[in-house]
Amino acid sequence: MSNNQLGTKPHYQVLDGLRGVAAVIVVFFHLSEPLAASRFENVINHGYLAVDFFFLLSGYVIGYAYDDRWGKMTIGGFLRRRFERLQPLVILGMTLGAIGFYFTDSTIWPHIHEVPVWKLIVVMLIGYTVLPIPLSMDIRGWQEMHPLNSVAWSLFFEYIANIFYALGLRKLSNKGLACFVFLAGALLLHFAVTNPNGDIAGGWTLNAEHMRIGITRTLFPFFAGLLLSRVARPVYIKNSFLWCSLLLVTVLFMPRIGGEDHLWMNGLYEAFCIIVVFPLIVYLGSSQVMRTESKGRICKFLGELSYPLYMTHYVLVYFYVAWVSNHSGITLRQAWPYALLTFSGAAVLAYASLKLYDEPVRAWLRKRVKQSAS
Template sequence: MRITKLDGLRGIFSFMIIFYHYDKRVLPEFISENFIKNGAWIFVEFFFVLSGYVISYNYDTIADKKEFWVYLKKRFIRLYPLLVFTVFLYFVFEFLGNVVIEGFINTPESVPSLLLATLDSLLFTNSTPIFGNTDGGMNSPTWSISAEMISYIVFGIATVYLSKRNKTLFYSLLIIVSLGLILKFEPPVNYYFLRAFVSFSLGYLLFRISKKDIVFKDWTEYLIPISLVAVLYMIHDNTWGLRLINGNFTINLIFFMSILILLKTNGQITQLLDSRFVQFLGKISYSMYLNHLLWITIIPRFFFSILKVEQNTATEIGVLLFCCIFVIGLSALTYKYVELKGSKFLKSKLL
């Protein structure tokens, strides 16, 4: 199942993650200190909520272990080709930076630590403490792919062994327990699977609620950007409450309601999300998400540290735009030649 407007939203939010990771030191102050940029990490939660909804919609009828393994293979096939490509590419640049041109890396790491981080990512374990703290693994955004895969496994097991009623109860309890652990311990990245449990579980509950006859007016779509900006400001300004609560609970509720509204409406925001360019971003969003960190690190350093381009507002914005265009162009290529072709190859071997 594909709901194009949600694909479009995923494309925009993937772009916001690029914006969040972009180095503040090579941005004009009016951008680097903007609360929208600094709080954009929350958009990863949207991917989990959406994934929980879509996976529930497509696989809520897994009946036995055989169907479970087919489902798990399909999820592996979808994620793994691009994961392998970006992890190994990132490893090559990290290895060159640490061994060949050591001064290019701010905090050089040993080769064994690089290999451990690579293994952590390739085994989908870098959102867990199994290999210790590898700081998100090799190509750190891949921690969320680890958390996603763990959520898939939990979903499949729950679907095989639990009734519909018990499954709803299970996910409700999983939200409460995971959120409680997050708020109590403020866990590091190697416990971020808890973040996915909260959001993915809400996605499942969203699937259940969305089947009911709920009606929203088209104008309610405007509540989506208003509420998102409001929560970003609340995360920025601690006087509005705890950052963890807003970043792990409030924002998930807003993503929950945003998706529910979009499922029931067809207003002007839907039309924007269905526009050609936004749909293009949605199609390549997974590639943008896993490609971006390496290039938004290398390209600004190339211009400002190696070519010695003078830093000012114009050049900083120019390099930012160049990075965005480069990542979009590269992601279009990796979508076609890595995601699609890699998935086709794995399907021929595993299915």
């Protein structure tokens, strides 16, 4: 049976909305980041944990959508569906990043116009595959595996988690999966409290250290989400979208804990968020079906916008970062109008990307798959 014959299941509306809330926080985190003198001073200090929340949401949704379909679906069919969902915006983000590359004049990228066009094109084409580039091809100088669209590093690990799931981990019993999740959680906790930086930020560079961070950040939340989708029996929580959103905002906006003298305390806080708070949010968020059309439309809109916003916003953030770096010593009070303008532009770009590109391309891909299967 083809994938298109499998049908679709209803979405968890609150989880859709929470994905959008997390994506908005990621954008504001990236806008506040260049204004912070150090990792201890960012006003949205734990905004990067939204990526770990995305991983947990992804594992939950994958389990809900596909766990009971493997009798009718092949590994290739599953991966084709994930490719259809994820890859179009990967390609768009890389293309837009390449187009804007030479226009981000900045004191922090003085060499940018020395990069030959052929090298830019090669980096873009490799980026289309989500495969990481070696440091020798880092044309921006930030030691990133995707220098044209920074955020694509998380998609690399998202694909790895999906492949692990498809190739075998989906076959684990609930007890076996619980053991795997426990070990992954212990690995995450150990790294968080022993990391010399006092946090779990990382995963975007092609070296041993960041690969370890990326895998550590992916395994627990993704497969904890999968386990949660199997064993949780949610009960109805009134206004769960509101309460879950407030809880998510609170933990991501929490100031740095422990300072420079007790780095382990911040690591422990971040591990607690990922291991305890995020699963609780997803559990509570999966308990409510919207009873009013207006709230349902808000969650639907946020959910639809979340992935395009995440995958395209950094194209504009590069220009913002360049502007901040060219105005050394600028304060948050001075920068906020430009940050708000950048956010507004990112929201418009995301919506245009969704309606003019992502939805039409995915519809075309589904049609092609259906034709090839018939």
